[in-house]
Amino acid sequence: MCRNITTLRGLDPAATPQEIEAAARQYVRKVSGVQNASATSRDPFEAAVAEIAAVTARLLTELPARRQPPATVPPLRRPEVRARIAASGG
Numbered sequence: 001m002c003r004n005i006t007t008l009r010g011l012d013p014a015a016t017p018q019e020i021e022a023a024a025r026q027y028v029r030k031v032s033g034v035q036n037a038s039a040t041s042r043d044p045f046e047a048a049v050a051e052i053a054a055v056t057a058r059l060l061t062e063l064p065a066r067r068q069p070p071a072t073v074p075p076l077r078r079p080e081v082r083a084r085i086a087a088s089g090g
Helices: 017-032 042-062 079-087
Strands: none
Touching: 017 042
């Protein structure tokens, strides 16, 4: 498994669309080897992210509840990551 993708199933509150998209983006980066999409690869890259995010969201709603929450907190829920995003204007 990609070490940068955290478990989203079982979060309380449930995974947000932003967290699902971030996980999908990490997955597409890993399997494609593309870190920054060029003009020629941007459309297929973004299409793949959107498709994987949609499938992931559906999977998370269809799976039964977890007995225990995930061991790690997704990056977008960590205060230091939120502060870094806010500082960069994102």
